[in-house]
Amino acid sequence: MKDNNISLLNYSFNYFFQYCIQKYQIQVISHHFSNHKIEGLTVVDELGTSFSYERDNLKVKQNFTLCHELGHFILKHDGNYFAESIENQENLLEREANIFSAVVLMPDIVLLSKIYYSCETFHQIQNSLGVSKQALFFRLLDFLREYYPGKDNEIKQAVETYIEGKNVSVFRLFHDIREQIIEEFNQFQPSLINQVKQRVRKVGFTTSLEYPYLLNQDNWKAIKEESINLKTWLIYNKGKSIAYVWDKEKFSDEEARKKAEIQLLLM
Ligand SMILES: [Zn+2]
Numbered sequence: 001m002k003d004n005n006i007s008l009l010n011y012s013f014n015y016f017f018q019y020c021i022q023k024y025q026i027q028v029i030s031h032h033f034s035n036h037k038i039e040g041l042t043v044v045d046e047l048g049t050s051f052s053y054e055r056d057n058l059k060v061k062q063n064f065t066l067c068h069e070l071g072h073f074i075l076k077h078d079g080n081y082f083a084e085s086i087e088n089q090e091n092l093l094e095r096e097a098n099i100f101s102a103v104v105l106m107p108d109i110v111l112l113s114k115i116y117y118s119c120e121t122f123h124q125i126q127n128s129l130g131v132s133k134q135a136l137f138f139r140l141l142d143f144l145r146e147y148y149p150g151k152d153n154e155i156k157q158a159v160e161t162y163i164e165g166k167n168v169s170v171f172r173l174f175h176d177i178r179e180q181i182i183e184e185f186n187q188f189q190p191s192l193i194n195q196v197k198q199r200v201r202k203v204g205f206t207t208s209l210e211y212p213y214l215l216n217q218d219n220w221k222a223i224k225e226e227s228i229n230l231k232t233w234l235i236y237n238k239g240k241s242i243a244y245v246w247d248k249e250k251f252s253d254e255e256a257r258k259k260a261e262i263q264l265l266l267m
Contacts, residue, residue: 001015004194008109011110013130024049027048027050032054036057038054038083039085044081060132064102067101070100071096072093105129105130105135106129106139109185111139116178121165147180155173193219196245199211200245205250205256207243208242209263214244215243217234229248241264
């Protein structure tokens with residue numbers, strides 16, 4: 001979310017999912033078995049990795065299945081073949097993949113924002129995140145249990161009344177843990193490359209005065225790999241130097257150089 005400036009209230013698992021699919025060149029296809037016995041499949045072979053999902057399932061189920069398959073992949077579960085059926089969901093790897101899926105579909109900070117700060121209803125959240133009633137129900141239970149161990153009954157009641165449209169109890173539970181959730185979210189900082197990328201996307205140009213690590217030319221490669229539009233260069237004068245990055249669609253080489261020269265003069 002932070003790396004790509006995705007707003008908390010517009011979050012969708014798809015941002016992360018598509019990012020991973022592209023990055024790891026995973027193929028996503030649909031399949032159909034007449035009895036819906038196989039909800040999802042991961043196959044790793046010499047052709048690469050592919051995920052597939054039952055095309056007759058509801059969209060919310062497909063979303064969950066796809067994130068579950070991504071879980072096997074990202075968590076590096078050992079195996080070249082994972083098939084999801086109703087019978088196998090109890091083993092450890094499957095449970096892990098299910099938790100991964102639930103968190104990617106419904107991250108802590110997104111739940112806090114929607115439930116507590118923006119007072120959305122259970123139904124609204126279900127729709128905007130593309131999850132089933134059951135998935136959101138269990139995710140909320142698991143999530144709150146982490147913060148309130150031993151209060152299972154209270155939590156269950158709060159979530160059940162929340163489904164019915166009354167948010168007072170669930171609100172109170174979130175109220176006391178909101179700072180912890182936000183702090184955890186704030187601990188993550190976007191990578192330097194992503195900070196530079198975001199900055200250049202915004203204003204078209206930045207220098208090592210803002211991001212000193214740009215002076216190390218070993219970092220340039222990673223920046224150029226991020227986008228074909230990004231260019232990097234270094235100028236120096238009287239023992240001082242400035243490295244800079246610019247978007248070639250926004251500034252010509254010369255314009256960028258001039259901007260860097262001015263900054264160098266002012267150093
Ligand atoms: Zn699985």
